[in-house]
Amino acid sequence: MISDTGILIDGISLSYNGRSVLNNICMEFEKGRVITLLGPNGCGKTTLLKIINGLLPPTSGRVYVDCRDTRSMGPREIAKLMGHVPQAQRSTFPxxxxxxxxTGRFSYISPLSKPGKRDLEKAYRALEMVGALHIADRPYNQVSGGERQLAMIARALAQEPSFLLLDEPTSYLDFRNQIRILKTVRRFAESGLMTVVMSLHDPNHALMFSDKIVLMRKIGDGLSEMKNIIAMGAPEDVMTSENIRAAYGIDVEMLEVKGRRLLLPK
Ligand SMILES: Nc1ncnc2c1ncn2[C@@H]1O[C@H](COP(=O)(O)OP(=O)(O)O)[C@@H](O)[C@H]1O
Ligand SMILES: [Mg+2]
Structure with a gap:
């Protein structure tokens, strides 16, 4: 590993019922960066995020966070280090x-005590950051999908992790909230407080907000291709029309607007 902090993914493979989804993935995420996983449905983004967060044991390979093997860490330790916002899910609990x-503060609160003033402050502050203070007292199972998404992101921020893993954080959000969340995570990364690894579907969001893009493809299931990663690196290097065609099978045009690259479907 080049630096002594960050995430190192060392030869991760995963099969579900004998079907290979991830094959010998190696990558490194430097501290204080925003890394985006981009690729078609079913290519393994969620699976990879779950493995990084220790929720899913890989078939082989290791994940090191700040040089520590995640297999040697307990849930509390992992929660202090990494916040994970899963793909949106419903809740029936009132x-x-x-x-x-x-609940994002659980790793800071001893098992039998209640959240303290500091925990409440952190929770309110996190809700404020995602623009969701006004729904603090609403039942979670009655707010909209987008509002639940904001609440889950606030939960992860209240956790104050060094690493934030976000699985499609913008999928249920309106335009304003998408930009708000992406700007918020960028700000955290730029201030050196957090390393963000997220999966997105909008290639232009990936271009605008990432330091590094990992462009993935689907493998296995009779597909001859066994390499998950099409390209990985700086957004301008990864987001070429050839690579996009390899990932999604569609043709796009690259535009330069105000010094920035944007991608337009043909
Ligand atoms: N629990 C599971 N059991 C069996 N197959 C699964 C399971 N979870 C995901 N898969 C399969 O693994 C592949 C990758 O899934 P996933 O990581 O969710 O992809 P993505 O997040 O990129 O859409 C898909 O083909 C999916 O059907
Ligand atoms: Mg997914």
Whole structure:
């Protein structure tokens, strides 16, 4: 490993019921960066994020976070280091949004005590950062999908992790909230407080907000291709029309607008 902090993914493979989804993935995420996983449905983005967060044991390979093998860490330790926002899910529990955000503090609260003033402050502050303070007292199971998404992101921020893993964080959000979340995670990364690894579907968001893009393809299932990664690196290097065609099988045109690259479907 080049640096002594960050995430190192060392030869990760994963098969579900004998079907290979990830094959010998090696990559390194430097501290304080925004890394985007981009690729078609089913290429393994969610699977990879779950492996990084220690939720899913890989078939082989190791993940090191700040040089420590995640297999040697317990859930509390992992929660202090890494926040994970899964792909949007419904909840039937009648907790308030604030209660849900407070669960992000669990690794800081001793098992038998209640959240303290500091935990409440952190939870409110996190809700404010994602623009969701106004729904703090609403039942979590009654707010909209986008509002639940904001609450889950606030929950991860309240956790104050060094690494934030976000699985399609913008998928249920309106335009304003998409930009708000992406700008917020960028700000955290730029201030050196966090390393962000997220999966996105919008290639232009990936171009605008990432330091590094990992462009992935689907493998296995009779496909001859066994390499998940089409390209990985600086956004301008990865996001070429050839690579996009390799990932999605569609043709795109590259535009330069105000010094920035944007991608337009043909
Ligand atoms: N629990 C599971 N059991 C069996 N197959 C799964 C399971 N979870 C995901 N898969 C399969 O693994 C592949 C990758 O899934 P996933 O990581 O969710 O992809 P992505 O997030 O890129 O859309 C898909 O083909 C999916 O059907
Ligand atoms: Mg997914």
């Amino acid at each position: 907790f308030t949004v604030l209660d849900v955000v407070l």
